[in-house]
Amino acid sequence: MPNMHTIETSMTMKPLGSILEHECPDCGSVMVLKTSKYGIFYGCVRYPSCEAAHGAHRETGEPLGVPAAKKTKEWRIRAHNAFDGLWKGDSRCMPRRKAYRWLQTAMNLDHEDAHIGRFDIDQCQIVIDMVSYWTKKNGSPDDWRNVTKDNFDSLWSGSVKVMSRKKAITAMKHALGRVKKDSFDFERLDILDCKKVILRVAELRYGTDSEL
Numbered sequence: 001m002p003n004m005h006t007i008e009t010s011m012t013m014k015p016l017g018s019i020l021e022h023e024c025p026d027c028g029s030v031m032v033l034k035t036s037k038y039g040i041f042y043g044c045v046r047y048p049s050c051e052a053a054h055g056a057h058r059e060t061g062e063p064l065g066v067p068a069a070k071k072t073k074e075w076r077i078r079a080h081n082a083f084d085g086l087w088k089g090d091s092r093c094m095p096r097r098k099a100y101r102w103l104q105t106a107m108n109l110d111h112e113d114a115h116i117g118r119f120d121i122d123q124c125q126i127v128i129d130m131v132s133y134w135t136k137k138n139g140s141p142d143d144w145r146n147v148t149k150d151n152f153d154s155l156w157s158g159s160v161k162v163m164s165r166k167k168a169i170t171a172m173k174h175a176l177g178r179v180k181k182d183s184f185d186f187e188r189l190d191i192l193d194c195k196k197v198i199l200r201v202a203e204l205r206y207g208t209d210s211e212l
């Protein structure tokens with residue numbers, strides 16, 4: 001049962017002048033909640049000599065993502081365009097929900113960090129590379145197998161494991177339409193198999209209803 005007090009508090013609008021926990025990405029000063037004819041936003045206190053601005057949620061005043069310098073913002077736009085190509089337009093190859101799960105898996109991120117609006121330039125470049133790799137028709141099967149194995153191993157080992165190795169193998173066989181007594185051998189996977197495994201790993205880790 002959710003606590004009513006918590007709900008009310010979380011819907012309260014932050015007062016104008018509230019200080020953003022992150023410093024101005026352009027000059028290092030403080031950013032505060034302001035209002036303009038376009039709505040509320042975080043603006044640098046050194047305005048007009050510094051024009052840095054950052055989005056705020058219009059009902060709560062919470063900051064949208066992490067503020068970034070101009071160059072990072074440009075990279076985030078590029079990464080978003082590349083990523084959106086996975087689930088819309090001519091190069092579309094999976095539904096939107098799957099694309100977001102793919103992003104989490106591919107970048108090895110927790111649910112709440114898997115937003116391009118929080119990425120730094122390095123992460124943006126990785127997204128762009130991963131997308132071009134994913135949509136490339138003639139990727140090397142060995143490269144695909146390596147990526148797939150890393151994904152699979154993360155299910156049962158390391159800090160974000162979610163199940164035993166035995167259960168993970170059974171789940172992968174199921175995803176590939178194989179019966180229990182079949183072997184699960186990375187050397188035998190073709191590229192389509194690899195894609196199936198990677199998407200199934202994402203589902204097992206984040207659930208089929210995760211929405212970003």
Ligand SMILES: [Zn+2]
Nearest residue numbers: 024027044050
């Ligand atoms: Zn500034």
